[in-house]
Amino acid sequence: MDRLLAVLHTFSRIALVFGLTLLLPIGVSLWIGDGAYVAFDEALLGTLAVGGIAMMATQRFRRELRANDGVLLVVMCWLLLPAIACVPLLLGVPGLHVSDAYFEAVSGLTATGATALSGLDRLPPSINLWRTELHWIGGLGIIVLAVAILPMLGVGGRQLMKAEVPGPVKEAGITPRVTETAKGFWIIYIVLTALCTLAYGLFGMSWLDALTHAFSTVALGGFSSHDASLGFFNSPALEAITIVFALISGMSYVTHFAALSGRSFLPYWRDGEVPFYLGVLGASVLLIAGYLWHENYYTEFPTALRHAAFNTVSVATTLGYASTDYSKWPFFAPLWMLFLCSFVTCSGSTGGGIKMMRAIVLYKQVFREITHAMHPNATTYVKFGGTIVSNKIILAVLGFGFLYMASTILFTLVLAASGLDIVSSFSAAVACFNNTGPGLGLVGPDSNYGVFNDFQVWVCSFAMLLGRLEIFTLLVVLTPAFWRK
Numbered sequence: 001m002d003r004l005l006a007v008l009h010t011f012s013r014i015a016l017v018f019g020l021t022l023l024l025p026i027g028v029s030l031w032i033g034d035g036a037y038v039a040f041d042e043a044l045l046g047t048l049a050v051g052g053i054a055m056m057a058t059q060r061f062r063r064e065l066r067a068n069d070g071v072l073l074v075v076m077c078w079l080l081l082p083a084i085a086c087v088p089l090l091l092g093v094p095g096l097h098v099s100d101a102y103f104e105a106v107s108g109l110t111a112t113g114a115t116a117l118s119g120l121d122r123l124p125p126s127i128n129l130w131r132t133e134l135h136w137i138g139g140l141g142i143i144v145l146a147v148a149i150l151p152m153l154g155v156g157g158r159q160l161m162k163a164e165v166p167g168p169v170k171e172a173g174i175t176p177r178v179t180e181t182a183k184g185f186w187i188i189y190i191v192l193t194a195l196c197t198l199a200y201g202l203f204g205m206s207w208l209d210a211l212t213h214a215f216s217t218v219a220l221g222g223f224s225s226h227d228a229s230l231g232f233f234n235s236p237a238l239e240a241i242t243i244v245f246a247l248i249s250g251m252s253y254v255t256h257f258a259a260l261s262g263r264s265f266l267p268y269w270r271d272g273e274v275p276f277y278l279g280v281l282g283a284s285v286l287l288i289a290g291y292l293w294h295e296n297y298y299t300e301f302p303t304a305l306r307h308a309a310f311n312t313v314s315v316a317t318t319l320g321y322a323s324t325d326y327s328k329w330p331f332f333a334p335l336w337m338l339f340l341c342s343f344v345t346c347s348g349s350t351g352g353g354i355k356m357m358r359a360i361v362l363y364k365q366v367f368r369e370i371t372h373a374m375h376p377n378a379t380t381y382v383k384f385g386g387t388i389v390s391n392k393i394i395l396a397v398l399g400f401g402f403l404y405m406a407s408t409i410l411f412t413l414v415l416a417a418s419g420l421d422i423v424s425s426f427s428a429a430v431a432c433f434n435n436t437g438p439g440l441g442l443v444g445p446d447s448n449y450g451v452f453n454d455f456q457v458w459v460c461s462f463a464m465l466l467g468r469l470e471i472f473t474l475l476v477v478l479t480p481a482f483w484r485k
Contacts, residue, residue: 006058006061006062006063006069007076008054009054010065016055022043024129025037025127026040028126029126032125035124036088036126038091046087071473071482078110081105082102082106082109083102088130089104089127092127093127100116103449103458104116104131106461107437109138111220111350111435112222113437114222114432114438114464115437115450116449116457121226132215132224136193139221140186184260185257188253188257196241197210200213200214204237209225217242220250222438230321234323239306239309242319243314246314247281247313249317250349251268251346255267270385272384272385277356280344281312281313285308285313289301289305292308292333297330307324312337315340316337316340317351318436319437320438327441335440338430338439351435352435353435353467354400361384362401364383364389365394400471408429408430411433412429413425420441420452423440424440429463431443432464
């Protein structure tokens, strides 16, 4: 119990900081006069009151966090912070159910972009800004933010960083002082957000829309202030800007950090994931564009290339924007796009899925086994980025791959058992588990998750959390051995 209370004390401090992020939508609401500031005011006061009481009540349990404490804190944040984040939605969106509000908040913080809301164009702009601000906060991880501004986490910092930063982080890019690294990540993150906002604003968006969509784009989230997503603007220039920033955000922030620190582009060249990342995406765009043109869905190849490039990059990087209803394309195209979102983004990025690093290791291990089958006595290795990958890491990747496939199948079966058709069940499971957002069928880009019942919404919420925490972090906390002294 002392251990739980020590973690709760640190969480209460994080919750207090998280509550302060409500000041942005409050300021915007007062500035434009949309009337939603009351919902944010009440949420802010409630968060500060509850967080303050919890912090004082657990003050005597304050101590340095150990490794397992860090894992528990990460899980606690991702389970409980959405409960705080959904309060403004419950107060500011008439008729919204608790299950849908929590789903929306989980989707925001996990940078998934699956929405249960309709009529986004009619919502108060500050509500839409809050939804995408959740993307921005969760994109690189609320714990990384906490490490950057709450050094009292002490020795737990590095463990939290490992548990929180998406994917198998490349330690070569991490500085000895984890706080400095976290600050470096957030500097890059903020600069990218500012540049994206500026680009959107200069090419046709209002400045509020530009900030709203920049939050979503850089975090690879997918929430928009319009039901038609980015298709609302029907602008090739805005689509090109989105592609550029989605591609940048899909790369490892450790690589960005190394490039910035060394003032050189060489880290991108040496990164073992980037060539595969860009190569798979480029080939897929051409494949889908050619397929749509061949099937006469688009009579002109430039039109096919425009929509194929935007929607393929958007879905594959788990951004989740749409410029058109791609669920109406010949089925191969959207199915291939959903397949891509399972592995394309790089480790250490804001994207979801198993990450390109693991996919490359699995791919090379397959050929290693084929070689062993033909030459049993041969000595072979799996290499990544010029370095030999140990068998221990390969086994860990294989274990993760098995759990990933098993989880996807399980979520699909549970949703299908609840009454959904197989296309909607499978695509919702893949889209939520990979933190992509829109799927196919009932949850295609022209619809949303508001058609799901409460049980289905909770299943998808759990899928988003499990995917965002990359399975093991959450499952470890659920094992009895974790709680033994």
